[in-house]
Amino acid sequence: MKGIVFESDRLRVRMLNYSDIPTIIKWWNDGAVMKDMGFENGMGITESSLLSRFKKQLEADDTTILDSRMFIITDRNTGQEIGELQYGELDLQNKKCRIAVKIAEIDYQGKGLGEESLSLFIGYLAAELGLSKIEIDTIHDNLRAYNLYKKLGFLETKRVKDFWTDDQGHKHDIVFLEKVLDSE
Ligand SMILES: CC(C)(COP(=O)(O)OP(=O)(O)OC[C@H]1O[C@@H](n2cnc3c(N)ncnc32)[C@H](O)[C@@H]1OP(=O)(O)O)[C@@H](O)C(=O)NCCC(=O)NCCS
Numbered sequence: 001m002k003g004i005v006f007e008s009d010r011l012r013v014r015m016l017n018y019s020d021i022p023t024i025i026k027w028w029n030d031g032a033v034m035k036d037m038g039f040e041n042g043m044g045i046t047e048s049s050l051l052s053r054f055k056k057q058l059e060a061d062d063t064t065i066l067d068s069r070m071f072i073i074t075d076r077n078t079g080q081e082i083g084e085l086q087y088g089e090l091d092l093q094n095k096k097c098r099i100a101v102k103i104a105e106i107d108y109q110g111k112g113l114g115e116e117s118l119s120l121f122i123g124y125l126a127a128e129l130g131l132s133k134i135e136i137d138t139i140h141d142n143l144r145a146y147n148l149y150k151k152l153g154f155l156e157t158k159r160v161k162d163f164w165t166d167d168q169g170h171k172h173d174i175v176f177l178e179k180v181l182d183s184e
Contacts, residue, residue, distance in 0.1 A: 003062045005071055006124050011117055012076045013085060013124075015062050020072050021050055023081050027104040036142045038166040065129065066090070073117050075108070082108045085121045089135070096133040096178075097125065101148075114148055122152070126181045133180050139164065140173040154179045 005013045027033050028050075029042035051058075057069050068088035075082050083103040090097040101118045103109045125131050136154055138145040150156075154177035163174035 006120050007076060008116060008120060010076055011082070011113060012074045013071050013117060013121070014074065016054060016057060016070045016072055018058055020081065021047060021054075023072075024050060024070075024084070027084075027102070030104075032106065033102070033104050036139075036144065038139050038164065038170075038172055040166070040168060065092075071121075073103070073113070080105070082113065083117065085117060087121075087125060090129065092129065094133070095129075095131045096135060097129070097131060098135040098137070099125070100136070101145075109144075114144075115151065118148065119152055122179070122181070131181060133178055135176065135178045137174055137176045140175050146175060149177050152179065 003015050005015060007013065025045055025047060028039075028045045031039065031041045034040075034042050054070060057066055060066060067090045068086065071085045072081055073083040073085060074080060082105040083101070085102075086100045087097045088099075099118075099121065101114055101121070103114045103117075122134055125134065134154075136149050138149065140146070140159065156175055156177050158176040159173055160176070161173050162171035164172050166172065
């Protein structure tokens, strides 16, 4: 198994493995998991598209710095995969990236794990990549995500009307937020 990235009493976050691909397909194709992100019927993702999407990181050494990476959140006590963290758009020159979080196992939502994993992830990225700013976004009607980001100190920078059209043809406004990290 690829390496542990960080952990707390309740959760463990590790690098993505080939064996995670079926779990991600299950989550991303499940409308109940994906509806708050605008995919009421899931994303209809295939194994081959996921393998090509994550090819670079699945083949890379854990320590190689990549433009984007996906990490798996597990229940530290049982080992069950419960969600994912991602960073992308890494810009080392401007010391920033964009991140995303998903507690994909519905039984694990609303228990503080989204907040805990996101907060630890920000600390990890700041330390590992020397970042000074983290960007995040959500469709405006995803109030759980919006409230979580505000709670963790993200400030709204932009709200773009009808930015994205879902597979049902519904348009969604997107809210962009950012958090400037303390320099030590
Ligand atoms: C959004 C998400 C990451 C929140 O994680 P979570 O573990 O369910 O939430 P937490 O228990 O950590 O709650 C942290 C904060 O989020 C907000 N929040 C959580 N559930 C909420 C709800 N039902 N209504 C409103 N705000 C809510 C609150 O600010 C909460 O703080 P509080 O408990 O002090 O009020 C998680 O529900 C999820 O993954 N949902 C589906 C995927 C998704 O929407 N991802 C984000 C967009 S990519």
